[in-house]
Amino acid sequence: MYEIRFHGRGGQGGRMAAEAYALAAFLEGNYAVSFPFFGAERRGAPVRAFTRVDKEKIRIKTQVYEPDYVVVLDETLIETEDVLEGLKENGMVIINTTKKPEEVRLSRPVRCATVDATSIALDVLGRAITNTAILGAIARATGEVGIESVEKAIIEKFGARLGEAAGKKNAEAARIAYEKTLIGTSQGGKAFVPKKRWLPDVNELPVGGAIGTLQTDAGLVGIGSFIENKTGDWRTFMPEIDKEKCIGCKICWFYCPEGCISMVDGKAIVDYDYCKGCGICANECPVKAIEMKREVRI
């Protein structure tokens, strides 16, 4: 049996990728299981999905803690957490990035495959939904499934949802990613400070879970903890406001689900500490003064 852990952000389709991969493995006569783990986070929040593949029926129902492969759909995630956590010694990581494997810095040197799935998705699909392209990269990097099975699975799964033409387009994205995947070894040595989590025991937890603002070892929790827990790094695309075009109508201010837009001197200003890059403001702007630009972080 081998196990895969997918790291993505809400809305990127990590779950669909994990499911489509399971279908591809199934089409080759394997038994495959796939499942997501997420909370109430919306678009942009870090989410995980898991796939297990075996020749025999898989009975274990736990999450995956020691994967053979780690797939990262969003490059920004390798900066904020150690995606290699629990990865088997000889395991492999597949990352959506513009970098070559040798340019990627992780917590330790590890077999690494890279592909610019975002560019491929933008070229082929016109949208930065990378979950099908990354499947081609997995097939190439791991050799566990054939690209033909991946294409079939994508057409079956995505075609059923989006129509046959879209299914085929997505399969094409996977094929291109398959061709463009680079395989090598990552750099190591990147230090991650393990994120402390607030795990109170039964005596420490407030009665009934009623909570105000609590200062804990893990930082602020409860009401107002957003002061420390910024969500700006959830963004893949950032809104840029053209002040010349902005007419100060406040429609973006009204529609922003995060309250990230304020009006200064009659013009809209974005709070990038919290903006998750959902793009609703750009979509609603009546004079097209807001453009969503792909964000590159160093």
Next chain:
Amino acid sequence: MIQKIDAKKMVVTGDYAAAYGALLCDVDVVAAYPITPQTIIVEEFSTFVNDGITDAEFIMVESEHSAMSACIAAQAAGARTFTATSSQGLALMHEMLSIASALRLPIVMPVVNRTVAAPIGIWCEYNDTMPQRDSGWLQMSCEDNQEVLDMIIMAYKMGEHKDVLLPVMPALDAFILSHTVEPVDAPSSDEVLDFISHYKPHAILDPDNPMAIGTFTPPEYIQELRYQHHVAMNNARKVIKDVTKEFAQKFGRDYHGLIEAYKCDDAEVVLITMGTVTGTARDIVDEMRAKGKKVGLIKLRFYRPFPIEEIRKIAENVDAIGVYDRSISYGTGGPMFIETKNALYGMEKPVVNFLAGLGGRDVVKGDVEKMFEILLKAKEGEAKEEIYWINTRGVSI
């Protein structure tokens, strides 16, 4: 606040006793949906508000679900709240019951036990309250209207205790108590307020001091909250005993905690009853005792927390135990029977179940006598069945 009310003797229905109990406890908010199967408990209370005896906020809501929601919100804002319901209304409220208890809000809600449809019935059956077993409330049943009044008062004191902080659901039998008048001794408001003392909420929704209550909570925390809730329910055992004792000292009426043992000391067989059948069973025990039969009675007051130790202690010295149930878990037996068997695990005693009074059928003296007769046979190892359907046409016993 309520006006000062003197102690008095009244001849009132169980409904009135429940409403009057809430009045004496100076509740701040009452939310209710006034339609059948609702009883007149909340209507009686609305009269107190109308007459200016209390300045409690009386909220007319659009459903039983909303009634509990309103109570939850008001209680979370620091108010002492009260509502009442019955059968389908309680079923509709089910979702909110777990929220009230898990948020640890000591709401008090008398439930008039009425048949849950189908078929439609407004008479006494416990198939409304029994399915609420795991909703995390303290659940108990009253024997007479005096106990209804006293229990509402004690319920606030038990529920609001810092070691408990759970809502309480005292039940009263439809019609047999709810619509029956009998003499009730009502204490003065001063005495009651002195007894229950001021409600100190563990958390208050206050704009000046923001607090999140009942928000989205991931698996890292919920299991510990469940444990806290479980501990609180276990703590309630001691608090119930302490409160009934203190009540007895102050008001002279002793309810003995979670159960009351009636003539069990030298009994060979005991019958466990709940609700109004207890009164009839007391008479039967006396009559059978007069004929030299060593029979006893356990009045089960609390269903949650279940009096495991108390029942085991009595069971040690008897030869057979009978459990009377007024509702059925289909294919298994009555809920109290199931609980009793669980409590007696490991004790090799015959335990038999008597189902009677379903749908509000009157449970008559002959029915209770029959239960004891079967128990006396069970003592000799001669009981044919584990579950007996008393007075059920076409079912022989």
